[in-house]
Amino acid sequence: MTVEFISAVNVNPSNELNRLGRAGIDLPFFTRYVNALEDAGFDYTLCAYASSFQDQFAIANQIVARSERVAPIVALRPNTIYPTVAAKALATLDQFGAGRAVVHFISGGSDAEQAREGDYLTKEQRYARTAEYIDVVRKVWTSTEPFDHEGEFYKFENFLSLVRPTRGTIPVSVGGSSAEAYRVGGSRGDIFGLWGEPLADTRAQIDAVNAQAAAAGRTDRPRIWVTFRPIIAATEELAWEKAERTLAVLQSGGPRVEPQNVGSQRLLEIAGRQDVHDRALWTPTATATGAAGASTALVGTPETVAAAILDYVDLGADLISIRGYDNLNDLIDYGRHILPLVRQELAHREATGQRGPLQDEHPGAFAERTPA
Numbered sequence: 001m002t003v004e005f006i007s008a009v010n011v012n013p014s015n016e017l018n019r020l021g022r023a024g025i026d027l028p029f030f031t032r033y034v035n036a037l038e039d040a041g042f043d044y045t046l047c048a049y050a051s052s053f054q055d056q057f058a059i060a061n062q063i064v065a066r067s068e069r070v071a072p073i074v075a076l077r078p079n080t081i082y083p084t085v086a087a088k089a090l091a092t093l094d095q096f097g098a099g100r101a102v103v104h105f106i107s108g109g110s111d112a113e114q115a116r117e118g119d120y121l122t123k124e125q126r127y128a129r130t131a132e133y134i135d136v137v138r139k140v141w142t143s144t145e146p147f148d149h150e151g152e153f154y155k156f157e158n159f160l161s162l163v164r165p166t167r168g169t170i171p172v173s174v175g176g177s178s179a180e181a182y183r184v185g186g187s188r189g190d191i192f193g194l195w196g197e198p199l200a201d202t203r204a205q206i207d208a209v210n211a212q213a214a215a216a217g218r219t220d221r222p223r224i225w226v227t228f229r230p231i232i233a234a235t236e237e238l239a240w241e242k243a244e245r246t247l248a249v250l251q252s253g254g255p256r257v258e259p260q261n262v263g264s265q266r267l268l269e270i271a272g273r274q275d276v277h278d279r280a281l282w283t284p285t286a287t288a289t290g291a292a293g294a295s296t297a298l299v300g301t302p303e304t305v306a307a308a309i310l311d312y313v314d315l316g317a318d319l320i321s322i323r324g325y326d327n328l329n330d331l332i333d334y335g336r337h338i339l340p341l342v343r344q345e346l347a348h349r350e351a352t353g354q355r356g357p358l359q360d361e362h363p364g365a366f367a368e369r370t371p372a
């Protein structure tokens, strides 16, 4: 199993800790960030979407223009761009990037956020639209003859695109934790994205996605993407001190909205159970931020966090998204300390068929105290 790493791109130094709140593109910073992604050995970087953000396609094209290897994951909300246009834009990006485009479909967890760009469908309808959208985009990528389409959400005639993905298709990702997300992603996704939950909860979500894949008659299964916010330091003690400092800043971030999306609701429920789960998963960061997005941390030394990541690899997750609160500096740290440890262990397993010592030697600071 090839395990790959995902980061998330930033276009200026603003982050949840310094709260600079800058909106502009800081080109020297952005260029440093993209170079750091390559130097750190990340395979992908998410170009996230929100109604107030910079254009994620422009960012993705700038990433492939400034790099050789890292692949941009374009987060795409179907209400924002017509599917035939999106299919061509993705195929064009893929050609500029010599086959490096990935698309992550966002059906949208908040009615209020969707309404900001004129989308008044219910969430169920949004997921049904995403399903039709994915079918149209895939057909645009592969059709060599003009075709008509008439579905519940889209209707067009005699359409043909001359723009093809470098390898004939582009990986399609779907994220979310609702039944609709499992159905759409399980039946149509090459990748299924999850936020970092305890191992048992993650196992249950993977099973739910795979059950939908089976129900759709698929013989393959989506790759599983899990997302964490690692907080690392040279000793467990220093890491937990850093975690508490980070939490204090997040907690001073003002009132939080009650989330509408299942993914965030699950994280808040999990955070309500206890603070530390399994080897190193820490969830007060989710409570502090209303679990709006990727908001659960892995805390410890690089060895402990690498061991924790391997626990999710053992569950079947082979796409590991890690992004820090101190975005650029953490990215560099992860490249120096976490990615090499995980890859070393996987190479050891490949070569010997045996697990290495990492997961036995680094149980995490609270392992003995967290209930089994």
Ligand SMILES: Cc1cc2nc3c(=O)[nH]c(=O)nc-3n(C[C@H](O)[C@H](O)[C@H](O)COP(=O)(O)O)c2cc1C
Pocket: 047, 048, 049, 050, 075, 105, 106, 107, 108, 109, 174, 175, 176, 177, 178, 179, 180, 181, 193, 194, 195, 225, 227, 260, 261, 262, 263, 264
């Ligand atoms: C890994 C991952 C990345 C996501 N990225 C974004 C994003 O960039 N923008 C966004 O609006 N929602 C993003 N989401 C949210 C979901 O895609 C989803 O639309 C929403 O959470 C509704 O989900 P639900 O099915 O859990 O209710 C992401 C979710 C996951 C798991």
